[in-house]
Amino acid sequence: MKRRNVLSLIISTMLVAPMGVAAYAQQAYQFGKCEVAQANRDADLRAVYITMPDGVKIAADVILPKDLSAEAKLPAVLTQTRYWRATEGRQPTGADRYWVNYGYAVVNTDVRGTGASFGRWPAPWSRDEVRDMGDVVKWIVAQAWSNGKVVTIGTSYTANTAELTSVSNHPAVKAVMPRFSDFDLYKQLAMPGGFFNDFFAREWGNAVAAMDRNDKRGNPPIGVRPVDDDKDRKLLEAAVRDHRQNPGVYEASKEISFRDDRPKGWDASMDDLSTFSFRKEFERSKVPIYGWASWLDAGTAEGALARFMTFNNPQRLVIGPWSHGAGYHASPFLPPNTPTDPSRDAQMKEAMCFFDQYLKGDANAPGGKELIYYTLGEEKWKTTKVWPLPEAKTQRWYFAADNGLSPSAPASQSGEDKYPVDFDATTGTKNRWYTQMGGGDVVYTDRAEADKRLLTYTSAPLEADTELTGHPVVTLHVTSTATDGAFIVYLEDVDEGGRVTYITEGMLRAVHRKISTETQPYKLPIPYHSFKRKDAQPLVAGQTAEITFGLYPTSVLIKKGHRIRVALAGADKDTFVRLPAEGTPVITVARDKRHASFIDLPVVRGTASSGARARTH
Numbered sequence: 001m002k003r004r005n006v007l008s009l010i011i012s013t014m015l016v017a018p019m020g021v022a023a024y025a026q027q028a029y030q031f032g033k034c035e036v037a038q039a040n041r042d043a044d045l046r047a048v049y050i051t052m053p054d055g056v057k058i059a060a061d062v063i064l065p066k067d068l069s070a071e072a073k074l075p076a077v078l079t080q081t082r083y084w085r086a087t088e089g090r091q092p093t094g095a096d097r098y099w100v101n102y103g104y105a106v107v108n109t110d111v112r113g114t115g116a117s118f119g120r121w122p123a124p125w126s127r128d129e130v131r132d133m134g135d136v137v138k139w140i141v142a143q144a145w146s147n148g149k150v151v152t153i154g155t156s157y158t159a160n161t162a163e164l165t166s167v168s169n170h171p172a173v174k175a176v177m178p179r180f181s182d183f184d185l186y187k188q189l190a191m192p193g194g195f196f197n198d199f200f201a202r203e204w205g206n207a208v209a210a211m212d213r214n215d216k217r218g219n220p221p222i223g224v225r226p227v228d229d230d231k232d233r234k235l236l237e238a239a240v241r242d243h244r245q246n247p248g249v250y251e252a253s254k255e256i257s258f259r260d261d262r263p264k265g266w267d268a269s270m271d272d273l274s275t276f277s278f279r280k281e282f283e284r285s286k287v288p289i290y291g292w293a294s295w296l297d298a299g300t301a302e303g304a305l306a307r308f309m310t311f312n313n314p315q316r317l318v319i320g321p322w323s324h325g326a327g328y329h330a331s332p333f334l335p336p337n338t339p340t341d342p343s344r345d346a347q348m349k350e351a352m353c354f355f356d357q358y359l360k361g362d363a364n365a366p367g368g369k370e371l372i373y374y375t376l377g378e379e380k381w382k383t384t385k386v387w388p389l390p391e392a393k394t395q396r397w398y399f400a401a402d403n404g405l406s407p408s409a410p411a412s413q414s415g416e417d418k419y420p421v422d423f424d425a426t427t428g429t430k431n432r433w434y435t436q437m438g439g440g441d442v443v444y445t446d447r448a449e450a451d452k453r454l455l456t457y458t459s460a461p462l463e464a465d466t467e468l469t470g471h472p473v474v475t476l477h478v479t480s481t482a483t484d485g486a487f488i489v490y491l492e493d494v495d496e497g498g499r500v501t502y503i504t505e506g507m508l509r510a511v512h513r514k515i516s517t518e519t520q521p522y523k524l525p526i527p528y529h530s531f532k533r534k535d536a537q538p539l540v541a542g543q544t545a546e547i548t549f550g551l552y553p554t555s556v557l558i559k560k561g562h563r564i565r566v567a568l569a570g571a572d573k574d575t576f577v578r579l580p581a582e583g584t585p586v587i588t589v590a591r592d593k594r595h596a597s598f599i600d601l602p603v604v605r606g607t608a609s610s611g612a613r614a615r616t617h
Contacts, residue, residue, distance in 0.1 A: 028381045029372045031342040032349025036356055038101045042066040043092040047116075047227040049235075050109070050139045052132055059116035059227055059239075060136070061085050063096045063106035064145060073147035074105040075174075075359045076140050079154050080133060080161040081108065082124070084115045084211055086225040087218070095348065102352050107140055111161065113246055114212060115224045116236050120245040121212070123252070123266040124185065125160055125273050133161060134168025141172045148172055151355045155179040155325045156436070160275060166287040167278045173285065175358040177351055179292040180300045180324050183307050184522070186259050186270040186531060188299025189436065193507030193549065194531050195486050196254070196577040203437050205250030212243040259531040275303075276522045279311060288314040290354045294322040295376065295504065295554050296330045296432050296442045302471075302524065302552050305387055308371060309523040316354070319373045319555075323442045324435040330442035332501045333377045333493075375467060376503070377493070378557035388525050392470045392602040397459065397564065399591040399598060405459040405566060415592040419455040421485065421570030421585050423578060426450070427502070433575045444502035447492055447567075451500055455568040455589065458494060461561045462606070469555040470602025471526050474506065474566070475548040477595035482585035483538040484511045485570055487547055491599070492565040493558050500565065506551030509579065511536045513547045526550025544595055558606075566599050 044066040049057040064074070077099045079085075085108040096106045111129050113121025121129070141148045150172045154162035159181035166173050182189050190197055214236070216223045226236040247265030255263040262269050271277055282289075289311070293304035301319050308317050321331040322340065326347060329338040342350065371384050400406040401415060427450070428434075430443040474489045487508050493501040508529065514537045516530040527548050529535075539545055558564060570587060571578060591597050 028383050032346040032353055034349075034353035034356060036102060036352065039065075039103070041097075041100055043097050043100045044068075045092050045096075047086075047225055048229075049227050050136060052112075052135050056112055056119040056132075057117065057235075057239075058109050058112060058132060058136065059085065059225075060107055060109040061225070062143075063092050063100060063108075065100050068145060070144070072145065074103065074145055075147055075149040075151065075355075076105045076107050077355070078107045078136065078140065078150055078152045078162075078165065079109075079158050080111050080136065080152075080165070081154070081158045082111050082114045082121070082208065082211075083157060084224045085110045087222045088225045089222065090225065098348055099352075104355075105145060107136070109136060110224070113243055114208075116226055116230075116239050118239045118242050120242060122247060123268055123273055124157065125164060126268065127272075129161075130164050130167055130278075133165040134170050137165065137168060137170045137172055149174050149359050151175045151177070151359065153177040153179070153351055154181075156181075156439075163275060163282075163289060164278065166285040167281040169281060169285045173287055175288045175290070175355055177290045177292075177354060179326070180294065180297055181275065181291070181303065182300075183275045183303025184299070185274045186256075188303045190253060190270060191256065191531070192299060193486070193488075194257075194509035194512035194529070195507065195579055196256075197433060197575065198577040199575045200433060200436055201253040202250050205248060205253070207437075208249060209246075212240070212246050214240045258533040258536070260533055271521070276306065276310070279522070283312050286313060288316075288354075288358055290351075291315065291317045292326065293317070293319050294324070294326070294330070295319060295374070295552075296332075296435075297322065297324045298432055298436050299552055300324070301554075305553060306522040306524050308369060309387055314367045315369045317369075317371045319371070321374045321376055321379075323439055325439040327439045328441040330435075331374075331376050331379060332444050332503070334379065336441055336443050373469075373555055375469065376554065376556040377559065378467070382555075388470050388602065389604055392604050394600045395603045396598050396600050397566070398596055399457045399566070399589065401591070403455075403457055405457040405564060405599075410591055410593050410596050412592055413594070415590070417455060417589045417591065419568065419570070419587045419589065421587060422453040423571045423584070424573055425453040425569045425571050426574045427490075427505075427572055429574050431572075431575065432505075447490075447500035447502055448498055451492075451565070451567050453569070454490075455587075457566045459564040461496075461563055462558060463560065464606045465560050466558045466606030467556070467604040468503075468558065468601050469604045471524070471553045472504070472506070472551040472602065473526055473548065473600045474551065474598070475546065475600075476568075476597045477544050477546055477590040478597075479542060479544050479588045479590075480510070480539050480585050481541065482580050482583065483541070484509065484580055485539070485585050485587070486510075486576065486579045487549075487587075488569040488572060489549075489551060489599075490565075490567040490569070491551060491554070492567060493556070494563040494565050495559075496561050503556050504552050504554040506549055507576075508547060508549040510539050510545070510547065513537055513545060515548060524550070544590060564601070
């Protein structure tokens with residue numbers, strides 16, 4: 001399957017996915033099954049400026065049916081992007097025409113300080129940018145063609161703008177559909193576990209800086225679309241000059257170690273920019289939210305579940321087996337060229353079905369909450385209204401001698417394993433973090449060779465098929481020759497032939513190990529680390545430290561006869577910054593009666609082992 005270039009997702013809001021719903025996936029939920037009439041209409045596109053109250057002009061494409069009568073009134077689908085709403089000369093996209101054919105108007109904008117819009121873009125989703133969203137909605141409902149109703153949709157950056165549009169509490173906003181959003185920018189993308197995602201910050205920073213300069217690309221090279229009235233491109237040139245005020249993303253990001261750090265030029269912390277900080281506004285709006293995320297796409301599943309558990313808005317949430325944007329099926333138990341489930345057509349139809357429920361007064365429009373999730377390995381869709389699953393029981397597995405993973409607690413007064421950190425360890429360049437740049441496939445090949453660079457603990461063969469659905473939590477008792485460092489834990493499946501399949505991972509920078517007793521800003525059933533400067537705790541040479549943290553959530557079936565593996569690393573060289581910057585720390589992992597190290601797994605069904613200890617949440 002041909003891989004997409006690194007900016008393809010950035011330019012569009014909906015990835016082009018392989019066609020066809022795979023027959024292997026058993027369906028507990030049918031996507032895109034509503035019946036709505038459609039037309040075959042030509043689309044008319046106008047590119048205009050919308051003036052904000054402070055005078056800043058926002059570039060917008062307005063796409064309407066060509067045959068729209070003067071009396072017709074339409075709801076609008078709004079997408080607001082940081083990645084050029086369109087290149088010059090581009091005709092309405094397939095997604096634009098799709099909405100027009102189903103009776104919608106389409107409005108796509110460049111957010112403040114980007115594309116052909118004027119102003120300064122200080123950081124992602126700044127307060128000025130969020131205020132603009134409400135003013136764009138006011139402009140839409142004032143148009144002669146508007147019926148006074150607006151819905152929003154987006155993928156990646158535009159997912160956040162889609163849901164943040166409801167922060168204005170404008171009554172015209174009827175429903176929002178954020179696909180693969182960043183609920184917590186610090187923990188779930190930029191600084192997972194509190195250490196720097198150097199790859200993403202560098203590549204993303206370079207990409208958006210080029211866009212801000214209006215660097216042309218392609219063959220022939222083309223830039224961002226100007227508005228229709230800008231015949232001589234003078235307005236576009238002036239807008240691009242405004243963009244020179246935008247701070248460098250990579251340079252600013254490198255100044256951040258803690259949640260409450262405020263890098264130069266941003267006038268904000270990452271918390272200030274994150275969706276969870278707007279909880280009161282979201283809940284006041286009562287706007288229904290239909291989120292999409294993936295078990296294998298950065299921390300999008302964790303963020304989506306946090307929103308599902310925390311916000312009291314009506315919510316539907318899908319967590320699937322995908323790359324960023326759902327362009328590729330990414331179950332590690334299936335071949336990389338497996339067709340996406342659901343297909344692009346079904347994904348688009350599902351969005352339209354959801355919006356129609358809230359725009360056309362359907363008496364059966366859902367309330368409450370519903371989660372549709374996919375179990376890897378079993379390749380099956382399931383549904384629940386509650387998270388964590390009530391039936392999930394925690395089973396504890398202890399690190400044991402001879403690299404074992406045992407359901408029995410250690411009885412010995414001594415036991416430890418030394419691990420000199422291997423800074424060449426990597427999960428490659430097709431992992432859950434790389435897919436964030438362009439939506440490329442997520443492919444974890446057999447990890448058997450990679451695990452030779454790590455400290456591993458592997459169970460005996462399982463006695464029954466075992467489903468794990470929820471948030472694994474690991475507890476390490478360690479000493480280190482360094483005062484700081486990265487602790488990365490991988491959960492893996494080892495089959496009868498020795499093939500090692502990646503399931504999920506979690507990480508924590510040692511200095512952030514303090515478990516906070518403060519009120520969490522959002523709900524998650526894992527230990528809460530504040531990542532704030534006041535809670536920093538460097539390691540002390542020779543002293544044993546307890547490091548407990550959650551892995552990113554998953555749903556997976558581990559088959560009878562397979563083994564569970566926990567692999568510990570101190571680096572992922574192709575993704576994260578090196579910690580510490582110099583030297584080679586030696587980590588000692590204790591596994592004795594007094595200082596047991598272990599992982600708690602959320603077992604939904606199956607008996608992992610006759611000796612495994614079960615705990616309830």
